[in-house]
Amino acid sequence: MATKGPPRKKVKKNNTITEDINNDIIKQEEILGTVIAQLKSINGEMIGSPLNLPANVTPEQLELLINQLLSNDEQLPYAFSVDDKEITNTLYKDIIQGLKKSTEDVLTIVYQPQAIFRVRAVTRCTSTLNGHNDAILSVSFSPDGTQLATGSGDTTVRIWDLNTETPHFTCKGHTGWVLYISWSPNGRLLASGSMDKTVRLWVPSTGKPLGDPLKGHTQWITCLAWEPQHLNSKCNRLASSSKDGTIRIWDTTLRKVVMTMSQHTAAVTCIKWGGDGLLYSSSRDKTIKVWDATQGKLVKTLEGHGHWVNTMALSTDFVLRTGAFDHTGKIPKDENEAQEWALARYKAAIGNKPERLVSGSDDFTMLFWEPSMSKKSIARLTGHQKLVNHVSFSPDGHLLASASFDNSVKLWDGFTGKFIASLKGHVCPVYQVCWSSDSRLLISASKDSTLKIWDLKTKKIKLDLPGHLDEVFSVDWSPNGEKVASGGKDRQLKIWRN
Known part of the structure; x- marks a missing residue:
């Protein structure tokens, strides 16, 4: 027996459909x-x-x-x-x-x-720059985003011309791997720390060294941090940390050590110079020490990690790094105006809250601190299954990203440390993360030879950027948002644009 099909719907005219939709909304x-x-x-x-x-x-x-x-x-x-x-x-x-x-x-x-300006995601590699003869270990844009420097295992520092995307200067002088490079907040000097136990200063406009190397450390240099521009308009004080367990503060004008802090009992892994004049140092002795950077006195010791502390991030890192420069490209007329602008940007970044610090460790966790208020951590951030290699606050301080050897990047609330999302896509350890200056995008560099851009709204991969032939050790997004630079084991520097 034949079955009847479903009753046919009457086709309605367009204006009837519109009326129905409006009625549905009401x-x-x-x-x-x-x-x-x-x-x-x-x-x-x-x-x-x-x-x-x-x-x-x-x-x-x-x-x-x-x-x-x-x-x-x-x-x-x-x-x-x-x-x-x-x-x-x-x-x-x-x-x-x-x-x-x-x-x-x-x-x-x-x-x-949210940031009024928008950074567009980089989508393609516009240049692959050769020149280094060994792995590129550190990549860094200048505070205004107009210059780019790299440090390599071939003992040289290179400064690149971003207009022509060609090598500009090769800075020779180190006799060991260049492990870390750091621009002064006004962009006039570049510092490099090496396995040869010295710190060197370079003039980026000429590529020439500024005097002889700064000697004093007895082991290799692990990290460098400049005094923030709003605290010192001359930008002439630099802190260096070493595997020898000490931190030294240098006057780059007089080219001498101003003070040495030596209360850690193992290698110092990372240092940060805060906007309120405090200097933070993390160490393999499982502690973080807070110093008064004007007198070199120990203010407090932050304890809580069960293994080596590898990395730290301050909620104000972005404004401290860029000083007076922002996305508008305005240039201050003198040191005093630059200091005023830097102070205004710093005040806007902290609002009415204290500066926040996050530390990442080999114990698979991170600790969230407000060091100026208390020596007790606010929260322990758990979830990673292997050591935490790198942490970074978004430029607006609202989010925190962590990179781990468990192949993942995790997102956390920048005020409470509350877990937000796990960003999965890499198939090998993630070495470094870097934010776009509008805080809407994040890029990660991994041992799997790729870079990945993550959209913070969807918490998913926005773009996969293959191209490197080996592990990607370092990545940086220019403060003006226009370019990304990456370097790694394949000795190639890649410039990415949108």
């Missing part, structure tokens, strides 16, 4: 109802009184509302979240359904400003 709003919401800034300030909002309000509509409430002259971009979950579709879908909230709850919606 019905949906009626069904979803409204929620009471309190808007709060990332710094904890409440804006106005609680509001009645439609449950299906979108981030774009919230953006219009917050710009109106803050009386902004021009529309600024914002991101919105409830209980650390970002609203990307609608309040109803992401929060009420996603977090199982009730429409009767008073929801606290946290808003945070």
Whole structure:
């Protein structure tokens, strides 16, 4: 017996369809109802009184509302979240359904400003630059993003011309691997630390050394850190750390040691010079020491790790590194103006919160600190299955990324240390991560010979950048956002653009 097919639907005219869609939207709003919401800034300030909002309000509509409430002259971009979950579709879908909230709850919606400018993801390698005869161990753009330097196992430092993408200067003088390079915040000097136990200073405009090497350490140099520009307009004080367990502060004008700090009992692995005048050093003795950089006195010792401390990051790293320079390309007329600009950028970066520090260790964990407030850690960040090799705060300080030998990159909240997401895609240890200057993208370099760009909105790979022939040791994103440079075991420097 034949069965009847489904009844045929009548084809409606276009205007009838439109009416139906509009009716559906009205019905949906009626069904979803409204929620009471309190808007709060990332710094904890409440804006106005609680509001009645439609449950299906979108981030774009919230953006219009917050710009109106803050009386902004021009529309600024914002991101919105409830209980650390970002609203990307609608309040109803992401929060009420996603977090199982009730429409009767008073929801606290946290808003945070986004960078007005946008960095486009680099998509292609525009140059493969040869010249180094051994692995490239360190890659670094100058604070204004106009110059690029590399340090290599072939004992040389190279400065590259970014306009023609060709070698500019080869700086010779070291007799051991160049392990670390660092630009002064005003971009006028480049420092390099080597396995030959010396620190050298170079003039990037000429490629010439500034005097003889700075000698004093008895083992190889592990890290370098310049005094922030807002604390010292001359940018002439440099700290170096060594496998010998000491930290030395040099006056680069007088070319001599100002002070030596030697209370670590094992190799110092990393140093950071904070914006409030404190110097932080991590060591294989499992501790982090906090020093007064003006007197060289030990302020406190931060304890908590169960193994070597490999790496540290400050929430203000980006503004301390770039000093007076930002994405607009404005150039200060003198040292005093540069210091004023650097101070304004630093104050904007910290807001009303203290500087935050994160340390990564061979014990597979990270510890989250507010060293100026307490010597106890705020949180222990767990989840990595192997040692943590590198940590980095986003330029706006809202996020933290960690790279590990467990082949993953993990994202954490930059204020609480709360876990956000695991970025998986690499098939070998991840050596380094670097943020775009608008904090929307992250790039990672790995032993698997690839670079990967991650979109922070979707928490997924945006682009895979193959091209290196071997392990990629170092990567840097220019502060102006235009280029990425990477180097590694294949001795090639690659420049990537969008």
